[in-house]
Amino acid sequence: MSPAVARGRQVYPARRAVEHAVALDGVRPLRLFPVLWPLWQVETTANVYDEQAYEVIDWFVVRAVREAGFHRVDDLARFFGTPVPLVRRCLAFLEVIGHLRVEADAVRLTDLGHRAAAAGIRYVPKESRQDLYVEQYSAQPLPRRYYQGSVPIFATPEVPEDRLGDRSRFQPLFAPTAFQPSIVEELARRPDRTEFNLPRLLRELSVLRHHDAFLPAYVVETADRGLLVYTAVAAERDSLFEEVCRQVPTIRNMISAEERGDPREIWTAWLAEGRAGRGTLRQLPNGPNRRHRDRGGVPPEDRGAGPAVGGSRADPGRAAAVRPGTQAVRPVGPPGRTRMIGADDVTDRGGRGGLADEQRRWDEEDEQRCCAEDAFGVYD
Template structure:
C-alpha cells in the first residue's frame, strides 16, 4: 500500500494552536537525507532460564566456581548443573578451565543487568541529515514518516495537491559519520541498540523527507514532517543551524507580509498575499506552484552572492548574466518562479 504524505492542512491546523505563533507563509520542501545500511554485532536481550539465573549469581555473588559446589549449594543434580553450564559456555557467558567455572565479561554484565545478552549479527537502516551530517533521532523511525528515493513526488503520494521543492546539499557521505555514532553513549537516542559492537557501513543511498516549513509573522520557523502529528523539533533545530535555510526563506518575496495577518484572520474569498498560508476555515486550499531555480551562483564580475533563475542572476537592483556553471547548496526561487505556496479558493456559492 502506498503511504500518503502528511498533508499540509494538518500542519497548518496544528501551527495555529501553538501559543504566540501567527503563521504567515508555508513552504513544502523535500529535505535531503542519506539512508545508510549498517551491520553490527548486537546483543539480544532475553530472559534467563530460572536455573541459569541462579547459577550465574552463585558464581558472581557467592564465589562458587565448581559444578559440584554449585550443585550442592542449590541442592540440584550435578548432571543438570553441568548441562546448564555447558549451555552458558556455548553462548559465551561462562568459561570452564579444567573444572574451574568463571564468568566472561559478557556473562558478568548479563548477570549484573539480570538480562541474558545473546550476541547476534544485525542489519538496520539509519537516516542521516545531509546539511549537518547529524543522524535523525529515534522519533523519526516510529509512526508513519514518509520517505522518497528521489526528488520526484508521485501524484498518488499527495492528497492535497502540494508541490514540494527539493533542497540541495553538496556534502558527500563519509562512513565515519555512522561508525563514530556507534561509539557514543547516547546512540540509543538515534535508533542504535545500547549493546552493540563493530558497527559497519554496508552502503548508502539518497532519500528525501517531505516536510513543511511554516514562517510566522515574527519570522519564526516551525517544521512539520508527520512525526507523531506534532512539530518536528529536529528539523526546526536544523533551520537554526543551517544559515542557507533562513536565507532562502527571508529572500522569498511576499506582498506586505506584515499586513497578511495570522491564518484565519481573513475570509476565504480574500486573495492571499504571495507566499501566505491559506485560511483554515472555509474552502480546502488549492496550491499553485511555479518552477524553482536550481542554482545559486556568483554574479559575473562581482564578489557578492546572488541567485539564479534560468540564466540570469539577481544581485541587488541589477541583473547580470550568469553562465550557470558554479555549484553550491540550496534551491532558490526567483521573484517570478517561487516555491510552492498555497492560495485559498473561493467557497462555492
C-alpha cells in the same frame, strides 16, 4: 541493504501547515515551500542478548566457577562427580555463547558470564539489525517519534502521486555534508540512546551501510525572515527542524535566494483583469492589503478561474498566493469559518467542487463577503 521504502500514510496537505502558521500571534507568513528534507538511513548491526533460563548443569557449573573458585576442568568434574567429557561439553557450549573461556584447561568467566550469573539469566547473543535516521545538515539522529508509521519517508526525491495529500510539488533540499560512522558511535555511547530508536540491549554496534532518504516538510517564511517548519510528526510546528534552520545558515540562504514577487502588484494585476467583479485594493495601516469587492460577486462564467500562481490556476481575489517556486495557498469560506486549501484544489472542476460550489453556498446563506488575513493581505 535494500533501499528505504516509502512508509506511512499520505503526505498531509499544505493547508494544515498554513492554517497553523496564519493563526500564530505576531507572525505574518509570506511564502510556503514544500520540500523533501535530506536524511540518512543508516543500517546497523549489533548483538542483542536473548534472555533464557539456564539448563541445570550449566547453572551449577557457572556458580562453581564464580562462587566456589573452581577454575580447572578436572576440579569441576571431581566436584560434581561427573565424567570429564560431560563437563567439557557443558563448558564448550558456555564458551560458544560467550559466557566463559577455556584455555589450557583453565576456566574463567567473561564479563557477559559474570552479568548473566549475577542476574541468574542465560544471555544468548544474536545478531540484530537496526535502521536509524540521521538529519543531514546537523548530523543529529532523529528521535523515536519520527519512526511512527504515520510519518512518510521516501527512498528517492520523488513523492508518488498516490501518496500526495494535495498537488503540492515537493523540491528536494541538498546538504553538502558527508556521512561519518562516528555519528552512530557517539549515539551508542549516549545514556538516552533509547530515545533515538537504539535499544539499550544492543551491543557492539557497527554500521553496515547508509543511503539518502527524504522526509516531506513544509517550510514557511515569515515577514521577519523567520522559518517555520512543519512535518507529519505533529499537527504543530516541528521544533527540531526549526532549530536546524537556525543553526545552519545554508537553509536560510537557499530560501532567501528564491525569487520574490510584489504581493500588491500580483493582486492589483489580477483585479485589473476584472475576473472577480469590480473591486479595489487598499493597504491597511498595519500592513496587509484589503480587497474591497462590490456586492455583485464573482460572475458565474469566471468562478473558479484565476491567474497562474505558483504553477497552478488560483483565485487571488480570495487567495493567499505564496509566490515563485512555492506552493500557492488560499482561504475560502465566509467570516469565522476560514480554512486554507492548496491553490491546485480550487481550480475549476466543471461546476463540481471548487469555487463554484463555494460561491453557491455563500449566496444561499446570503453572505456576500469573504474576509481572510494571510501573508499578503485581507480581502472582503
